[in-house]
Amino acid sequence: MLIKENLLKIKSTLPENVTLVAVSKTKPISDLMEAYDAGQRIFGENKIQEMTEKWEAMPKDIQWHMIGHVQSNKVKFMAEYVSLIHGVDSLKLLEEINKQAQKHNRVIDCLLQMYIADEETKFGLDENELQEILTQVQQEKLTNIRIVGLMGMATFTKELNQIKEEFLYLKSIFDKLQLQPKTEKLQPKTLSMGMSGDYQLAIECGSTMVRIGSSIFGGRK
Ligand SMILES: *Cc1c(COP(=O)(O)O)cnc(C)c1O
Numbered sequence: 269m270l271i272k273e274n275l276l277k278i279k280s281t282l283p284e285n286v287t288l289v290a291v292s293k294t295k296p297i298s299d300l301m302e303a304y305d306a307g308q309r310i311f312g313e314n315k316i317q318e319m320t321e322k323w324e325a326m327p328k329d330i331q332w333h334m335i336g337h338v339q340s341n342k343v344k345f346m347a348e349y350v351s352l353i354h355g356v357d358s359l360k361l362l363e364e365i366n367k368q369a370q371k372h373n374r375v376i377d378c379l380l381q382m383y384i385a386d387e388e389t390k391f392g393l394d395e396n397e398l399q400e401i402l403t404q405v406q407q408e409k410l411t412n413i414r415i416v417g418l419m420g421m422a423t424f425t426k427e428l429n430q431i432k433e434e435f436l437y438l439k440s441i442f443d444k445l446q447l448q449p450k451t452e453k454l455q456p457k458t459l460s461m462g463m464s465g466d467y468q469l470a471i472e473c474g475s476t477m478v479r480i481g482s483s484i485f486g487g488r489k
Pocket of ligand 1: 291293314335336421462463464465479480481482483
């Protein structure tokens with residue numbers, strides 16, 4: 269019952285333009301179903317195999333978001349059904365997503381992950397790499413991917429000022445991206461930033477999609 273209460277409470281505080289991804293990694297299907305029964309239809313997972321098992325077992329009107337780091341050789345396992353891939357950080361990965369999407373005759377939405385934290389363990393692109401990828405994407409015949417925005421993770425710290433600076437930096441890149449000419453392949457509208465500990469701040473800084481796990485489902489081991 270707590271899951272439903274947590275979910276509804278968080279949802280009631282989100283502005284209308286902000287989408288909630290319920291991050292259900294490591295949690296059993298019974299927990300996810302509790303959120304589903306409370307109306308949640310977007311779930312985020314960070315392991316392709318776990319996400320696929322849940323996709324197979326659960327109702328088909330769920331949108332599955334891959335929020336973790338993606339290895340190219342595993343894209344094929346989610347290409348049939350994944351709804352949004354948050355962590356795209358190379359042209360090679362985009363090419364593989366495109367190839368696998370083609371096999372299923374669909375277009376897969378992707379977010380490019382930007383490096384905004386000062387932590388070596390986090391993945392992502394800098395602004396130059398972002399521009400390089402965008403240029404390449406326009407030149408190549410990638411008909412089965414669509415870049416719909418950016419994703420970023422702030423430093424794991426209690427320093428709210430630092431987190432805010434990192435979020436505002438990501439928002440500024442997002443704003444610049446939106447000034448670029450829109451094409452079939454580039455339609456930026458989503459800025460995925462904010463987790464349980466910092467989503468309110470992220471929304472203040474312009475987030476349109478928050479990825480919330482532990483505040484809904486409780487802590488993970
Ligand atoms: C686990 C995870 C989250 C959710 O984290 P919580 O602190 O539990 O809300 C969000 N984004 C990514 C990329 C994650 O891996």
